[in-house]
Amino acid sequence: MNRETAGLRRWFEDYLAAFNRADFPAFGDYYAENLIFHGQAAQLTGRAMVLDFYHMVRSYLIERVELLGFVGASDGQRIAAELRTTLIALRDWPDMPTGPMRTGDTRMRVSFAMYDIADARFTRIRTAGFSPPRDATA
Amino acid sequence: MTPEARFRAYMHAFNTDDWDSLRVYYAPDARLVIGNGTELRGRDAIIQFYAKVKLQTRRTIEILQCFADGKTLAAEIESEFLAIADVPDFAPQPMAKGDRYYLNSFLFYDFEGEHYTRIRAATFRREFRPAAGN
Numbered sequence: 001m002n003r004e005t006a007g008l009r010r011w012f013e014d015y016l017a018a019f020n021r022a023d024f025p026a027f028g029d030y031y032a033e034n035l036i037f038h039g040q041a042a043q044l045t046g047r048a049m050v051l052d053f054y055h056m057v058r059s060y061l062i063e064r065v066e067l068l069g070f071v072g073a074s075d076g077q078r079i080a081a082e083l084r085t086t087l088i089a090l091r092d093w094p095d096m097p098t099g100p101m102r103t104g105d106t107r108m109r110v111s112f113a114m115y116d117i118a119d120a121r122f123t124r125i126r127t128a129g130f131s132p133p134r135d136a137t138a
Numbered sequence: 139m140t141p142e143a144r145f146r147a148y149m150h151a152f153n154t155d156d157w158d159s160l161r162v163y164y165a166p167d168a169r170l171v172i173g174n175g176t177e178l179r180g181r182d183a184i185i186q187f188y189a190k191v192k193l194q195t196r197r198t199i200e201i202l203q204c205f206a207d208g209k210t211l212a213a214e215i216e217s218e219f220l221a222i223a224d225v226p227d228f229a230p231q232p233m234a235k236g237d238r239y240y241l242n243s244f245l246f247y248d249f250e251g252e253h254y255t256r257i258r259a260a261t262f263r264r265e266f267r268p269a270a271g272n
Contacts, residue, residue: 005207038262069210069246070207071205071206071207071208071210071211071212071246072205072207073205073207074205074207078203078205080205080212080244080246082246111260112244112245112246112258112260113244114212114214114244114262126244126262127262128243128244128260128261128262129260129261130171130258130260131171131173131174131175131260132175133169133171133175133176133177134175134176134177
């Protein structure tokens with residue numbers, strides 16, 4: 001990591017910390033008004049819709065995101081991140097978009113995420129699920 | 139050469155089937171995890187895998203963006219697979235001659251010096267476009 005992207009990483013880590021403590025005003029402040037969101041559970045447009053979605057998710061789950069890898073562009077306008085997400089169901093969610101969960105279930109996944117940034121806010125967030133490695137000869 | 143420029147040269151070698159040039163980009167013990175989780179170990183295994191794919195399909199990769207930070211390069215690519223024959227065992231789904239399959243992927247390339255040591259891909263989007271009449 002170079003000097004320019006070190007600050008970008010701290011900014012991003014602050015976002016994840018706010019997200020993990022469900023501080024909606026703090027992490028919502030990272031979202032541009034016209035944010036485009038392509039998550040694995042939803043595709044949404046607009047800051048308000050994304051926050052509504054996360055309010056709904058948090059009524060069912062505890063969600064924790066851990067930063068495994070970070071690549072920041074030197075222009076400060078793009079971030080690629082490797083994220084491990086842990087979900088713990090607080091109550092049954094039979095029609096959860098990525099598969100049903102029952103109270104107490106825990107689910108973990110690793111994703112690669114791309115963030116576009118303008119004026120210190122995310123304008124687009126896209127995530128792709130990473131499949132755990134398995135040996136080609138197995 | 140910057141990591142981004144090296145990456146563009148690497149993809150040019152890939153798109154032109156220049157296997158001799160391509161292999162020198164990989165560390166001898168490089169590891170590659172493709173979108174379905176299959177892990178290939180070693181530059182020879184990686185080259186053999188790509189060469190086999192290219193026997194059945196014409197694969198062209200377009201770099202949508204790439205940027206490096208420290209010893210990792212992040213990339214977003216779009217791969218077009220054009221079936222040059224019927225490929226009933228094509229991994230994502232069977233293909234008939236003339237069909238096209240598109241994969242948009244996010245990747246991380248770890249590197250040491252001029253060699254990629256670990257490459258990992260996750261599929262963001264996929265699209266199948268059958269040939270007219272198929």
